[in-house]
Amino acid sequence: MIAIIDYGVGNLFSLTASLNYLGAEVKVTADAADLEAADRIILPGVGAFEDAIAKLRATGLVDTIMEQVEKGKPMLGICLGMQLLFEESHEYGVHQGLGLVKGTVASITEDLKAAGKEKVETPAGTEELKVPHIGWNALKFDADEPLFKNIKQGDCVYYVHSFYGRDCEESTIATSEYGITVTGAVRNGNVYGTQFHPEKSGKVGMGILKAFMEI
């Protein structure tokens, strides 16, 4: 059984439907016993970091999550769920994360500015990059990473975000280019995170979820 942590953040329809489609037994839950009984845990999330981490802590599940991860249970954070895995976020103030993956969450807009990369050359001429980073972008990943065993280098995945994981080089297992190099996925042992939405990334996304089900 895959436990999807329900902490009142975001719409879980597609995530549940995509896992069901792949034949997984899924439970959307805020019950510690379900996390203990599950083979795998998914931490979803959309919205703002501060609000989400507060809601996650309010469920009282953080200790259980830490215990289960410590025991080696595979966990996958998706989008904001991935960002919550980091040590801290700089989204409107500084907020502590779960600290399961080394790194911080930073603003794409600010880092594009700092890198002088707000504008890019396209077939239409010089264009300003839009933030949020929304849409299909090509993924470059570590070839030996089991999470990506079903997909090809350069396959596109679907992103929707304005902040991204930074200073996490040692955990980064996939990236996409958007003026700056955007962290696409991270891994620390049995803890995985994808900034993109596998449940919205068509067949490529299904291949990634299927691989997670087999880890």
Added chain:
Amino acid sequence: MITKRIIPCLDVRNGRVVKGTNFEGIHDVADPVEMAEFYNEEGADELVFYDITASVEERTLFTDILTKVASRIFIPLTVGGGINTLDDFDRVLKCGADKVSVNSGAIKNPDLIYEAARKYGDQCVVLSMDIKRVDGSFKIFAKGGRENTGIDAMEWVVNGVNNGAGELVVNSIDTDGVKGGFDLELLDEIASRVNVPIIASGGAGKMEDFSELFRHKGMDAGLAASIFHYKEIKIRDLKEYLRGEGIEVRL
């Protein structure tokens, strides 16, 4: 880099996909779930469903179809038609929509965009507009393009984005169904005023219309219905053509 998107639009009435020319003479086309699966196989980057039904019974039929599609196809889904309140947002998001497109609902209640953007995030709120030239200026039309609201389109766009619309669907009534190309004059005017993704709609007839579109700044996606529905252009062929033209697409 983010790829340019090709989006088929499915107007659904009474459980079937329909497509008219200049919004008149609507023809029945096919089963929406089958069509959605076909487009997913073809490489569509996103699907837009417009509910053009009127009655409550038909609306339930529409949300059933949406649920079915969202349970089988895992690419972004945008839903529009009959979105007038936050409850309408809630209703379609629960059935698996990722983005909700507002058109007449925003004209009737200009606070809708702001309220929805605060509740669901800007990325969830798509402002869709039917625009037509009237005496040399662009005006917003309501009721499926039949009624001139008198609202200046450029002011409307800027206000909509300031209120939190995260994306725009710009449908030109003047070019819709004519297949002579997108309304680049209108699209350029809009792109010069805002910095959110623009989905161009109305007028695509051949592959070159899309490559021409993507050579204009600020254009993120091309939307069309009949040329895809009647297989005049196959999405996979179109994307291969675009890649050959140096435009980044997802294949």
